[in-house]
Amino acid sequence: MSKKNDTDKLLVFALGGVGEIGKNMYVIQYADDIVVVDAGLKFPEEDMLGIDIVIPDISYLLENQHKVRGIVITHGHEDHIGGLPYVLKELNVPVYGTKLTLGLIEGKLKEAGLLGETKRELIHADSEIELGQIRVSFFKTNHSIPDSVGVCLDTPEGSVVHTGDFKFDYTPVNGQYADLQRIAGIGQRGVLVLLSDSTNAERPGYTPSEKNVGEVLEDLFYKAPQRVVVATFASNVHRVQQVIHAAEATNRKIAVIGRSMVNVVNIASELGYLHVPEGMLIEPEEVNKLAADRVVILCTGSQGEPMSALTRMARATHRKVDILPGDTVIIAATPIPGNERYVGRTVDELFRLGAHVVYGPGSVSGVHVSGHGSQEELKLMLNLIKPKYFIPIHGEYRMLRLHAGLGEDVGIDRDNILVLENGETVEFHNGDARKGSKVQAGNILIDGLGVGDVGNIVLRDRKLLSQDGILVVVVTLSKQDGTILSGPDIISRGFVYVREAEGLLDEAGKIVSSTLNRLMNDKVNEWASLKTSVKDALGRYLYEQTRRRPMILPIIMEV
Numbered sequence: 001m002s003k004k005n006d007t008d009k010l011l012v013f014a015l016g017g018v019g020e021i022g023k024n025m026y027v028i029q030y031a032d033d034i035v036v037v038d039a040g041l042k043f044p045e046e047d048m049l050g051i052d053i054v055i056p057d058i059s060y061l062l063e064n065q066h067k068v069r070g071i072v073i074t075h076g077h078e079d080h081i082g083g084l085p086y087v088l089k090e091l092n093v094p095v096y097g098t099k100l101t102l103g104l105i106e107g108k109l110k111e112a113g114l115l116g117e118t119k120r121e122l123i124h125a126d127s128e129i130e131l132g133q134i135r136v137s138f139f140k141t142n143h144s145i146p147d148s149v150g151v152c153l154d155t156p157e158g159s160v161v162h163t164g165d166f167k168f169d170y171t172p173v174n175g176q177y178a179d180l181q182r183i184a185g186i187g188q189r190g191v192l193v194l195l196s197d198s199t200n201a202e203r204p205g206y207t208p209s210e211k212n213v214g215e216v217l218e219d220l221f222y223k224a225p226q227r228v229v230v231a232t233f234a235s236n237v238h239r240v241q242q243v244i245h246a247a248e249a250t251n252r253k254i255a256v257i258g259r260s261m262v263n264v265v266n267i268a269s270e271l272g273y274l275h276v277p278e279g280m281l282i283e284p285e286e287v288n289k290l291a292a293d294r295v296v297i298l299c300t301g302s303q304g305e306p307m308s309a310l311t312r313m314a315r316a317t318h319r320k321v322d323i324l325p326g327d328t329v330i331i332a333a334t335p336i337p338g339n340e341r342y343v344g345r346t347v348d349e350l351f352r353l354g355a356h357v358v359y360g361p362g363s364v365s366g367v368h369v370s371g372h373g374s375q376e377e378l379k380l381m382l383n384l385i386k387p388k389y390f391i392p393i394h395g396e397y398r399m400l401r402l403h404a405g406l407g408e409d410v411g412i413d414r415d416n417i418l419v420l421e422n423g424e425t426v427e428f429h430n431g432d433a434r435k436g437s438k439v440q441a442g443n444i445l446i447d448g449l450g451v452g453d454v455g456n457i458v459l460r461d462r463k464l465l466s467q468d469g470i471l472v473v474v475v476t477l478s479k480q481d482g483t484i485l486s487g488p489d490i491i492s493r494g495f496v497y498v499r500e501a502e503g504l505l506d507e508a509g510k511i512v513s514s515t516l517n518r519l520m521n522d523k524v525n526e527w528a529s530l531k532t533s534v535k536d537a538l539g540r541y542l543y544e545q546t547r548r549r550p551m552i553l554p555i556i557m558e559v
Contacts, residue, residue, distance in 0.1 A: 005031065010157035010428040012193060012391065015441045016040065016056035018420050019397045021336070022079040023443075025056040026162060026195060026393065030155040033132025034064060036071040036093075037151055037162050041082030043336075044445070053446045055083035056422075058091060060439040065091055069131035070121075073097040074164030075148035076104040077235050085112035086446065094119040096129065096136075098147035103267045104235070125149055125179065139186065140179040141166035144210070144236045144371025146273045147176075150183070157428050158192025161385055165197050165394065167373040168380060171211045173238040174273070180384065187385040192428060194387035198395030199372035201403035206376050208369045213332065214242040216366035220358060221250040224328040226292035228252070229355075231302040231310040232332040234260040236371070237268045239332055240298065244276055247296045253282045257321060258300030258309035265298075284320040297321060302333035304342025311342075314349035325354025332367040375406060382410045389416045389433050391426065468550040469494025471542070473512055473534060476557045477520075488512040495550040504545055511541050512554075530556055 008031040016023030022042025028035045041053045061068055070093050073081055084095065085108050095118060097105060102120055109115045123129065125140045133156060138149040143165045153160040168178055200207060221228055232239045240261075247254050254276075256265050265281075268274035287295055301310025310329075312318040323329065329350050335343045343359070350357045358367055373381070382390070390412050392403035397419075404417045418426055418433065423441030426433050472491040488509045515537045519530055534554045543549055 005156075008156065010155050010160070010192075011425050011436060012160060012195070012428070013425040013439060013441075014393060014420060014422050015058065015060065015439075016042075016083075016422055017079075017394050018392075018400060018422055020422075021199065021394070021396060023054060023056050023083070024080050024394060025058075025083065027060070028134065028153050028155070028160050028162075029064075029067070030133050030157060032067050033069055033134050034061070034067045035069055035131050035134050035136065035153060036061065038074055038080040039071055039083040039087045040077075040079040042079060053082065054443045055086050055446060057440055057442040057444050058087055060441070061087075061091055065093075068093050069134070070094040070096055070129075072123075072136060072151055073101050073105065074151060074162070075143055075145050076101040077143075077145055077165070080165075081105050081108065085109060085114060086444075088112075088114055088118050092117060094121050096121045096123050098122070098124060098149060100145070100147040100237070100268060100271055100273050103271050104264070107263055107267060123149075125182075139182040140176060142169040142172050142176065142178045142371075143167065144233070144238055146174050146237055146268075152186050158388075158431065159186070159190065160193050160195070161186060161191050161387065162195045162393075163197050163381060165199070165372060166377075166381070167207045167371060168377045169207075169209045169211075171209045173210045173214065173241055183381070183384045187387075191385050191387040192431070193389040193391060193426075193433070194382070194385045195391045195393045196378065196381055196385075196403065197372055198378075198392045198399040198403040200370055200374045201378060201392070201395060201399040201406065203370075203374040204376075205374050207372065207374045210238045210242070210369055213239065213367060213369055214245055217242055217246040217330070217332070218249050220328060220330060220367070221246045221252065221296070224293070224356075226324065226326045226328070227287070227295045227297060229297040229299065229310070229313070229323070229327060229329045230332055231299050231308075231330070232368075233302060234258065234264040234300055236333075237264065237273055240265065240268070241274055243296065243298055243332075244274070244280065247280065248277055252294050252296045253286075253290060254280055254296045254298055255282050255284045255287050255321075256298050257284055257318075261298060261300045261309070287321055292324070292326075301346065302331050302343075303336055303339045304344075304346040306342070311346050314346045314353065316353070323350060323353045323355050327353075327355045329355045329357045330367050331357070331359040334368055334370070378403060378406050379410050382407055382412065387412070388431070389418065389426075389428075391418050391420060468548045470551045470553060471495050471508075471538070473508075473538065473552065473554045474557075475512065475516065475554070476559055477516070492550075495548065504542075507545075508538055508541060511537050530554070 011029040013027050015025040024038040024040040026037040041055050109118055125138050128137045135154040137152045141148045141150050150164045151162045230243050256262050299309035301308030313323050347357050390407045392400040400419045404419050407417045408414055423438050425436035427436040470493050474489045490505050515533050531554045535552045538552050
């Protein structure tokens with residue numbers, strides 16, 4: 001690491017992941033060297049009609065791409081790796097990750113046709129890499145996916161520590177213990193600023209161990225008279241391992257259903273992170289050939305996603321598997337905020353089919369524990385790292401605020417705790433911090449194959465169409481004298497049913513004709529003026545009659 005130049009500053013900011021859950025992307029820049037931590041996605045909010053996923057706006061990185069030394073990934077969850085295929089298309093830089101994380105990333109890059117041209121660098125907890133003037137090292141953490149790491153970025157200005165997603169599980173399923181000694185050692189050396197996971201900052205106490213879930217699952221498997229269906233996050237490899245243990249203990253075979261679940265089980269097994277006994281996995285077609293009390297179905301759909309395996313089973317539209325009366329269905333996940341309605345609907349449909357459904361918060365059902373640390377664990381991390389400055393990350397605004405309060409509780413100076421919005425920078429110079437200028441940050445919306453081509457105006461139109469529908473007015477005018485040759489023909493979609501509103505639409509046609517005739521008499525023949533006048537006159541009339549404001553689309557042709 002080179003010597004500190006007195007004019008160089010350290011910049012730290014988020015392009016996604018603060019004030020929201022998901023879309024994680026953090027930037028650490030010293031002088032002309034930029035290191036990016038994570039490149040995630042988030043799922044669309046309810047008002048983002050038709051949008052598939054949302055990724056961070058990387059305009060700043062593209063403007064400074066000659067300075068970007070690499071993207072370091074903390075672990076393999078979608079909210080940390082899901083944006084990579086889109087980012088790497090624009091910004092071809094090396095990606096650093098642990099074995100399982102890279103395995104999951106490679107699956108995504110293969111789909112996107114980027115595998116050959118993306119440089120991937122394998123790291124482990126003891127790795128040290130030099131990215132320009134920034135030296136990057138790692139430490140083991142616990143989370144709901146193996147191979148999770150925190151990141152320490154040593155710069156000439158001081159050390160920046162990013163925890164990644166973490167909890168302190170003292171009895172981890174895979175034996176990967178958080179490296180408390182290394183974390184304390186980093187704190188001992190002195191840390192300028194800590195960026196720490198705020199997901200469970202609202203939750204007092206400690207997050208229970210994943211081992212607890214295994215015991216509950218085994219008990220439920222023993223008691224289940226027929227088949228057991230378990231829905232969980234595909235990427236929760238620890239939970240999948242617990243399902244395998246419980247199936248083995250109760251002498252059941254497992255059918256894996258759902259594309260992402262099949263992918264993760266294959267990758268994690270190949271890389272040695274998932275231990276599946278020989279002959280345990282069966283094909284979905286074999287489910288009905290075995291005795292009902294000898295089968296477990298492991299599937300996606302814990303969030304009630306419309307196209308997921310569990311939702312299709314609940315609606316009896318799955319091609320290979322039906323839910324039968326007496327089956328036990330275990331939803332081993334908590335709904336992500338906003339998904340409660342979808343999960344509730346799926347649970348209702350499962351009950352209708354006669355299934356016994358185990359669901360609800362982990363504390364109630366015992367079939368789920370969080371992968372994120374609660375308040376006491378967040379305090380422990382703060383006490384081990386002992387940072388001078390603290391930036392809460394990875395959480396909605398209230399979570400960041402509550403985490404900031406925990407920072408104060410453990411003795412960090414209130415003025416040294418910085419709650420940021422996406423794009424707000426913090427400049428560190430000679431050990432002091434101040435808020436710097438804002439960089440461009442926001443949402444890039446992905447709809448089908450389109451990246452960023454749907455913006456606020458298109459969403460506004462979609463919202464309008466979804467609320468009051470559309471009215472298309474088609475008129476043909478004479479080129480010679482401007483008289484109406486045919487029409488106006490009025491087509492209604494999502495506004496009124498034509499057969500039941502003939503009077504309304506006849507009157508609307510008369511208003512269009514009289515408006516056009518008046519403009520022609522006044523020698524107005526600009527297309528824009530004609531269309532605007534038709535829209536205004538028709539819009540006023542329809543609102544008076546129906547109190548609705550459909551989108552009005554005038555199509556005027558000349559012959």
